[in-house]
Amino acid sequence: MASHEQALVSLLNHVALSLDGAVLGVALAYVAVRSVLKFTFNYTALGKLRKAPSVSVSDLRSLLGDSETEGNSKNSQLVIVRGTVEAKSVVDSSWKSFRPAILVSWESGDKAVVVQRTQTCIYNEWKGFFGWTSDLRALFSRSRRQRESTSFRTVPFVLIDGRQWTHADYVVVNLDGSRHPLPLTTVYQKLQPINASPYTFLQALFGHEYPVGLLDEEKILPLGKDINAVGLCSFRDGIAEIRSSKDLPYFLTEMSKDQLLVDLAFKTNILFWGGIIFGSMSVAILGYAAIRNWNKWKEWRLRRQLQQQGHDVSNDADSQTAGDDEPEEVPDGQLCIICLMRRRRSVFIPCGHLVCCQGCAILVEREVAPKCPVCRQQIRNSVRIFDS
Incomplete structure (x- = not known):
């Protein structure tokens, strides 16, 4: 297969599988509906031929x-x-x-x-x-x-x-x-x-x-x-x-009457099972696509909310910690392990680790399932530490 033919096949495959297969599911649903309609037509015709x-x-x-x-x-x-x-x-x-x-x-x-x-x-x-x-x-x-x-x-x-x-x-x-x-x-x-x-x-x-x-x-x-x-x-x-x-x-x-009945019954069975198979595949693919896109939308909405909250908290934390840090250099052992810019100021409860500045501690605390970045133990809140 030539390179441009491979590109065309790849494009068609990408379109069919877009939206987690929703396009493919709709196409299969269309085929299933057509099969059901033809099955209904052939089944009715089969009954009439038997009586003729x-x-x-x-x-x-x-x-x-x-x-x-x-x-x-x-x-x-x-x-x-x-x-x-x-x-x-x-x-x-x-x-x-x-x-x-x-x-x-x-x-x-x-x-x-x-x-x-x-x-x-x-x-x-x-x-x-x-x-x-x-x-x-x-x-x-x-x-x-x-x-x-x-x-x-x-x-x-x-x-x-x-x-x-x-x-x-x-x-x-x-x-x-x-x-x-x-x-x-x-x-x-x-x-x-x-x-x-x-x-x-x-x-x-x-x-x-x-x-x-x-x-x-x-x-x-x-x-x-x-x-x-x-x-x-x-x-x-x-x-x-x-x-x-x-x-x-x-x-x-x-064809004679018997041959017509056999031929039409075979086509009717093919359409019946084809409608069931394509219909089941379309329902499964559309259901999977709906669940996947619904979860993606919820994740996107939660991420937007967290970004908005994090932006507001970061502004508040910057304003609170702007005057707390000393102008001199902070030793490496006392730098926040997240931002590596400010001094460690907050202790996580209940693990008691002092590893973050106040701003990063607030961001960790506002997560959906907050955990200590060192021991990965779930935390309830953080406490600001002041030098005497």
Whole structure:
């Protein structure tokens, strides 16, 4: 690891552990709250999936009944429908059925109802001779850089029972408002290198990122693919229609009901224990930080009070002892062992040691737990000694 990377890691570590770990505790608490919210969402979705019936397209009408109430969401029911992908134009009884509206993959030529083409630009990772600023630049500019462009095309499609399909048994798939991932199949993937230009050398020299390759991918939802649709199903003008539910993390998937339950139960358990672990860690760290900072604040307040009292006492002691010391030199054996400036004048009670001047004796006596500086015995007060 380079020196600037070590400095960056050290800075992040210092920020995380600042205030005795309070910042780290808050971050862990945020992760714990997010885990709990996701756990609640997944737990609710798991209960709904367990109750949802899993049927084929041909059995859907008998399950829901032949209701033709248009746009009535109260008649919607959560179901798991197993079917085969087919273009909607095939089942339309109109002149359009002679020209089915389907999509064709640009590269493989496969017929599909959804085509997603993505171009991802790959940048270099070398930091160059003057690239010590690239890490800081990457924190702010890399997230804003447009690294990929995606084109998404779709045509209306339905699910049919591929084994015993009649033109009356199909369910229309409504993708409006759905943000769930689709079970797309990759049919094309190619990495094309980008030729370097004279400007590329300067970019590399000063640590700026420059493109080195372009990854081209194409994914499709092909005709004839068997998938499960998990959503709210209802009849509109006598035609079954299924749409996604915001309360579920799945819509179109290749997994069966049992696989969905196992996958969602595993994620729910991970979120549950993750929330408990991160929550316990955040409570422990925040509690430790609160106690430590509270003790530091009390120590700081006590120290300020003692400094203020010591300042006042020192002024009083200086004024009292200003005229007591003789102008001649004080022998070494009679100097105060604390300030080493004035003559020993005060005796500590009960140990009886005469080792301090009056001012230093008053300062020792005003401490929280006053002790004799010689024998370390706790003292009650001090007595001024006068020469005869």
